[in-house]
Amino acid sequence: MEKGCTVHEGVQRLVQLLPRITRGLRRTTPRVDEPPPGLGPRHRSALAQIREGELTVGALASHLGLTLPTVSGVVADLERAGFVRRTPDPKDRRRTLLSVCPERHRCVDRWLEGSSAPVARVLEQLSPEERATFVKAMGLLDLELSSSHPLNRTRPTEH
Numbered sequence: 001m002e003k004g005c006t007v008h009e010g011v012q013r014l015v016q017l018l019p020r021i022t023r024g025l026r027r028t029t030p031r032v033d034e035p036p037p038g039l040g041p042r043h044r045s046a047l048a049q050i051r052e053g054e055l056t057v058g059a060l061a062s063h064l065g066l067t068l069p070t071v072s073g074v075v076a077d078l079e080r081a082g083f084v085r086r087t088p089d090p091k092d093r094r095r096t097l098l099s100v101c102p103e104r105h106r107c108v109d110r111w112l113e114g115s116s117a118p119v120a121r122v123l124e125q126l127s128p129e130e131r132a133t134f135v136k137a138m139g140l141l142d143l144e145l146s147s148s149h150p151l152n153r154t155r156p157t158e159h
Helices: 007-026 041-051 057-064 068-080 102-124 128-147
Strands: 084-089 092-100
Touching (some): 041 057, 057 068, 057 092
């Protein structure tokens, strides 16, 4: 059993690790299935969500925590690259559903699995409780970073 650490010790270690982890994650995309130029982490995240099942652009924006215009641009890039298609929702013709193009499923699967493999290997080494704590901590860090961003702060209204 490992001993705990103080908040200060944890911050010091994470400040050292996070840049290295970020660089390492960027290098994990397999060269064999490298996406077309111009597709990056946002496209990969969008494809991971769309691969799970058909989504509307609005639902995708909600899952990714991005604005509708940003996600519309990401989807347009993926559509131009031949990864995603838009089809009318058979239940509501006013809605459009996004799905991975059938002929690109294998390529998308290899790209996404290759990029997430290091994370999966690390999570496999943790107990279910440790995994839950780690994922919770990353979620809290994401929330803290996004809510403390100057553009996300509520500005006082002028009278």
